[in-house]
Amino acid sequence: MHEHIERVLVTYGTANGSTPQIAGAIADVLNKAGLRAEPRLARFVASVEPYDAVVLGSGLYAGHWHRYVRRFVRRHRRALSERPLWLFSSGPLDDSASRGDIPPTPSVRRIADQLHAREHVTFGGCLKENAQSRGARMLVRSGKGGDFRDFPAIEQWAEHVADEILLASWQRPDRRR
Ligand SMILES: Cc1cc2nc3c(=O)[nH]c(=O)nc-3n(C[C@H](O)[C@H](O)[C@H](O)COP(=O)(O)O)c2cc1C
Numbered sequence: 659m660h661e662h663i664e665r666v667l668v669t670y671g672t673a674n675g676s677t678p679q680i681a682g683a684i685a686d687v688l689n690k691a692g693l694r695a696e697p698r699l700a701r702f703v704a705s706v707e708p709y710d711a712v713v714l715g716s717g718l719y720a721g722h723w724h725r726y727v728r729r730f731v732r733r734h735r736r737a738l739s740e741r742p743l744w745l746f747s748s749g750p751l752d753d754s755a756s757r758g759d760i761p762p763t764p765s766v767r768r769i770a771d772q773l774h775a776r777e778h779v780t781f782g783g784c785l786k787e788n789a790q791s792r793g794a795r796m797l798v799r800s801g802k803g804g805d806f807r808d809f810p811a812i813e814q815w816a817e818h819v820a821d822e823i824l825l826a827s828w829q830r831p832d833r834r835r
Contacts, residue, residue, distance in 0.1 A: 664827050666695040667709040671716035671724030674794055676784035676807065677748050683809055684713055684746075684816040691820035700730040706737035711823050713816075714738070717783060718749030721763040731769055738773045742826060744819050745770055745778040748807070751797070755782040756808045776822070779815050782806030 666688050670681040681697040688695035695713075706712060714731075716723035723731075731738065747766055754760060760780035762770055770778050784805040789795050797803065 662827075663692070663694045664710040664823055665708060666693050666711045666713065666823060667703065667706060668695050668697045668713045669700045669703050669730070670697070670714070671700050671727030671730075673717055673719060673724060673791065674785065674789045676786075676805070677715065677717045680746070680748055680781060680807060680812055681713075681715065683812050684819070687813050687816035688713075688820050688823070691817070691824065693820060693823060700724075701726045703730065703734075706734045706741065709741065710827070711742040711744075712738060713744045713746070713819060715746035715748065718747050718763060718766075722765045723747070723769070728769075731773065735772065742823065743773055743775045745773075745775045746781055746815070747778070748781045749783045750780065751783055751785055751802050751804060751806055753782065753806060753808075755780050755806065756811060777819075781812055781815075782808050 668681045668685045668688070670677050672678055678697070685695040685697040716727040722728070747762060750760060762778045762780070766778065784807050785794060785798055785803045787798055787803065789798060
């Protein structure tokens with residue numbers, strides 16, 4: 659019999675290139691757990707329909723997700739709200755995200771509510787000298803740079819997401835096995 663493997667879209671937005679590695683680490687954990695996870699830049703995702711579940715995240719810029727992630731949310735609002743959905747933000751340039759839970763910014767909170775997301779988590783961010791925008795380089799020059807991504811914490815969260823997706827797939831009455 660054909661076994662249905664849950665397909666999970668791990669999609670994200672980035673300005674300076676540090677969030678893709680977070681999405682990649684999440685997808686790796688989901689794949690190891692027996693799911694079929696694909697990390698994709700939100701800008702290049704044409705449809706959410708093929709996926710059974712979605713993990714969506716972005717770097718934070720003045721309290722907002724990247725504009726093309728916000729556009730992705732508007733375009734795919736219905737499909738996203740119909741699927742099990744987990745959200746992450748990557749931002750704080752200090753170890754505050756590793757020390758405790760940081761709530762979503764008001765802008766991200768609105769998205770979480772609209773899409774009926776299961777959960778939101780904030781991970782530490784990363785900002786280096788090679789940053790693209792003038793604002794980013796100014797932050798680095800003012801001493802705000804560094805890599806605060808906590809990969810053990812990211813992997814731990816991804817394991818928890820994998821458990822929930824697998825549990826839901828086993829409990830679904832229409833599951834194809
Ligand atoms: C212009 C600018 C504004 C930022 N604003 C915030 C913010 O409001 N809150 C926050 O936690 N981090 C903020 N950050 C930090 C970024 O979210 C962090 O560097 C993140 O890792 C960016 O992801 P990326 O490398 O994928 O673009 C800001 C960074 C820049 C460059």
